[in-house]
Amino acid sequence: MADAPQWKILVVEDDKFLSRLYSDQLRRDGFDVIVASSGDEGLGRARREHPDLVLLDIILPDKNGFDVLSALKLDEGTTRTPVVILTNLGRDADVQTGLKLGAAGYLIKTDISITRLGEEVRRHLVTARSAGGGER
Amino acid sequence: VTSVIAHQLKTPLAGLKSALEVLLAGQLGAVPPAQEEYLRIALEETERMIAQVRDLLDAAHIDERKFVLSPTPVDFAAVVRQAMAAVEPFARAKNTTLSLTVEPNLPTLSLDGPKLQQAVSNVIDNAIRYNRGRGRVALSLRRVGRRVVFACRDSGIGIGRAEAKHLFTKFYRAPAAVTIVPSGSGLGLYIARAIVEQSGGRLWFESVPGQGTTFYLALPVQ
Numbered sequence: 001m002a003d004a005p006q007w008k009i010l011v012v013e014d015d016k017f018l019s020r021l022y023s024d025q026l027r028r029d030g031f032d033v034i035v036a037s038s039g040d041e042g043l044g045r046a047r048r049e050h051p052d053l054v055l056l057d058i059i060l061p062d063k064n065g066f067d068v069l070s071a072l073k074l075d076e077g078t079t080r081t082p083v084v085i086l087t088n089l090g091r092d093a094d095v096q097t098g099l100k101l102g103a104a105g106y107l108i109k110t111d112i113s114i115t116r117l118g119e120e121v122r123r124h125l126v127t128a129r130s131a132g133g134g135e136r
Numbered sequence: 137v138t139s140v141i142a143h144q145l146k147t148p149l150a151g152l153k154s155a156l157e158v159l160l161a162g163q164l165g166a167v168p169p170a171q172e173e174y175l176r177i178a179l180e181e182t183e184r185m186i187a188q189v190r191d192l193l194d195a196a197h198i199d200e201r202k203f204v205l206s207p208t209p210v211d212f213a214a215v216v217r218q219a220m221a222a223v224e225p226f227a228r229a230k231n232t233t234l235s236l237t238v239e240p241n242l243p244t245l246s247l248d249g250p251k252l253q254q255a256v257s258n259v260i261d262n263a264i265r266y267n268r269g270r271g272r273v274a275l276s277l278r279r280v281g282r283r284v285v286f287a288c289r290d291s292g293i294g295i296g297r298a299e300a301k302h303l304f305t306k307f308y309r310a311p312a313a314v315t316i317v318p319s320g321s322g323l324g325l326y327i328a329r330a331i332v333e334q335s336g337g338r339l340w341f342e343s344v345p346g347q348g349t350t351f352y353l354a355l356p357v358q
Contacts, residue, residue, distance in 0.1 A: 018154070088147060110146050110153065114153075
């Protein structure tokens with residue numbers, strides 16, 4: 001937790017209550033949090049504000065999460081930013097699509113325990129840092 | 137339509153579950169014991185609803201032929217042990233003793249491990265659910281010719297002849313089962329059989345009403 005406050009997390013989630021729950025939880029866990037409620041807004045904020053990690057929903061207005069993920073991975077400025085999908089699409093085909101497109105992790109909203117979300121995010125940040133991505 | 141509705145239910149359920157977890161963890165302030173009990177029950181009920189929505193989605197995917205299996209080499213005994221571990225808290229809550237006997241040197245099978253675990257869990261869950269107080273559920277795994285057979289024997293209420301032919305029907309719940317557990321979804325065995333049959337296997341049972349039931353799940357050795 002010592003170095004947690006320096007991490008900036010972008011939460012891309014269109015459901016207002018879930019967005020607030022995830023953001024509040026991550027702030028309580030010591031992260032700096034920015035939010036977006038659509039695919040385009042998420043992509044824009046990721047490109048402009050360089051978060052250390054993106055928590056990305058799949059079913060979103062205007063651009064779905066898979067398209068956002070592809071765009072982030074194709075963009076030199078965001079290609080190394082770890083993206084963790086946080087969705088209710090839990091079929092194997094969806095998980096495989098997400099991982100093939102370069103997601104660092106795939107979480108199912110109804111399966112995770114929100115009180116462990118910060119821990120999970122930190123684990124991906126540490127992995128990305130040791131792999132040389134998401135440098136700060 | 138079912139899968140769309142079931143999927144749409146998952147978003148508010150995820151919100152409910154998360155909010156209750158945050159409250160119960162005391163992250164928004166200490167929770168008085170009387171409130172904690174209500175919150176805990178609300179969380180358990182929410183998790184039960186999530187499980188039922190998941191079953192509903194699986195059943196819809198089976199009906200729409202979108203239930204896809206991804207076979208890999210699988211140690212059936214390991215799958216059964218994982219399924220046992222998953223239902224162990226439920227067995228403890230129901231004062232039911234689980235045991236497992238595995239024949240040595242069973243061959244590796246080509247199956248979808250997580251889906252097979254779901255089928256095995258559903259069968260064991262069913263045996264625990266409709267057992268008597270302080271009941272026993274004996275599990276075994278052995279090779280019979282070109283098949284590996286998992287057996288799940290309970291000391292429960294048994295299944296009458298009239299109920300037997302409907303047991304794997306979607307949403308069917310035997311009258312005696314409804315008396316014991318009013319809230320089951322009637323989907324567990326339907327999903328289990330679909331998984332087993334899609335894997336090239338067979339799921340069936342033998343029962344003596346009043347004495348108990350044994351479910352058999354046979355899968356082919358390639």
